[in-house]
Amino acid sequence: MTENTSRYIDPLTDFGFKLLFGNEPDKDILIEFLNTLFQGEKHIVDITYSATEYSGSYTKEKKVLFDLTCTGQDGEQFIIEMQRTGQKFFRDRCVFYMSRLISAQLPKGKDWNTPLKEVYLIGIMEFQFNNVDSNYLHNIALMNTDTGKVFYKGMGYKFLELPSFDKLEHELESDLDKWFYLLKNLSRLNKIPSFLDKRVFQKIFKIAEVSKLTKEQRELYESDIKAKSDWKGGMDWAKEQAAEQAAEQTQLNIASAMKKEGLTNELIAKLTKLSIEEIELITLG
Known part of the structure; x- marks a missing residue:
């Protein structure tokens, strides 16, 4: 089935991504996605969508444009980025994005006497990292390289490497596997597979029908x-x-x-x- 004759939209297009994950009335989709990614590490009950353009605290700072940002019920912030192809400074850009959100938490001229809110970047990638293991999900954190223990729990990166996910339908073992499968294959399907029977997946298929646009x-x-x-x-x-x-x-x-x-x-x-x-x-x- 070609893209032009697909029954369902491609979630890896800018339009498709924001239709499924960036709409306030359907924010339960993004909440479910984030909870699956964090696998019990966090439990997100509610989110508030934030502006995608950020100018920084100082007038001379360069503006940055995020694909999608939101804030959890405890003030934790999430950046969700889609990246179609590898770029030389992609990792640098991810670190820069995180630094912007962190620096914005301390109002200009105020003393440093307050804890930081947690910040996370989720990268959905249509390419593979070079010189990195072949896992399809990379969990990155500040870590003590001598002990292997996490140094700071308040920030982290999660990169979804879609080309490295090659499981077939009968090999899907977890909800995370199902999310990967859905992201890669939604636009190729012509009906809802029986194994995607969770309410959130049913809702995605309903929203994603091209004929309803x-x-x-x-x-x-x-x-x-x-x-x-x-x-x-x-x-x-x-x-x-x-x-x-x-x-x-x-x-x-x-x-x-x-x-x-x-x-x-x-x-x-x-x-x-x-x-x-x-x-x-x-x-x-």
Whole structure:
């Protein structure tokens, strides 16, 4: 089933993500999602959505724009970010976002005599971290590297690495697995699977039906789908180009080695499929 003929929206588009997780009347969806992520570590009863644009405490500070932010009943703050592709400074940006929320808790000019509210960043990623284990959920905290014990419990990161989640329907063991499966596969489904029988999942399917979108919502969603399709096409083309260039470079390296061994240009061309002109341009070092 293609994106354009899907019965349900893609929750990994900007529109789909905010429709499901960013609406006040349906905030129980985000509450359930967060409680599942924290797996008993926290129990969130209620949330209040916050502004997604933050200017900072000082006029010269750079504005930041979050995908989604909310505050729990105890004052704890959550940033929920979607990231489609890996970026060189993605981790730096996540730390910067957290630092903004932390620094904002102390009013300008006030003494430092108050405990900080907890802050958490949840990153939903359509790419895999480099040089990190293959887990699909990464729980990051400030930790004593000598003892392995958590140094400070008031802040943390949870990264959902969607490409690393490859469980099939019969392999789903927990509600967390079901959330991962739903995020990855919602737009590919044409009916509600029997194993997604919790009330929150039933509600998501009801909201996510493309046929129930208003005309304006449909236009916004289709614009998002086109942007995602264009991005994917560009990424696929870049990968193909990189693979072709790597293959060509391999052939050039082989041709160079053959040339050093004294093989004729004609024989090298026959063996490597390179042109005589390309082989003549190879200089022996």
